[in-house]
Amino acid sequence: MLVAGGLVLGFSLLAEEVVEGDTRAFDRAVLAAFRSADDPTNLIGPPWLEEMGRDVTALGSVAFLGFVSLAAIGYLLITQKRRYA
DSSP states (O other), rough: OOOHHHHHHHHHHHHHHHTTTTTHOOOOOOOHHTSSSSOOTTTTSSHHHHHHHHHHHHHTTTTHHHHHHHHHHHHHHHHOOOOTT
16 A cells, blocks of 8 residues: 555656646657757657557547447447446
8 A cells, every 4th residue: 555655646746747847848858869850850760660659649549449448348248248338
């Protein structure tokens, strides 16, 4: 319980700093580290890395999560586990 409480406290303190905008300089420095110095619109690394990042981000979209949720509910209904659906 002590570890869980410490993690929740640490997360809430970090979230407070982010909301206040105190981490903006750090965030910009990290983002700039992954950009080309010649062209800030170009990410460093191979082209497939940018595409992979875009694909992983798309997994959190409303459309994808809705599809997965409906598929899971459908599966639970087919297996006659209506209570879990």
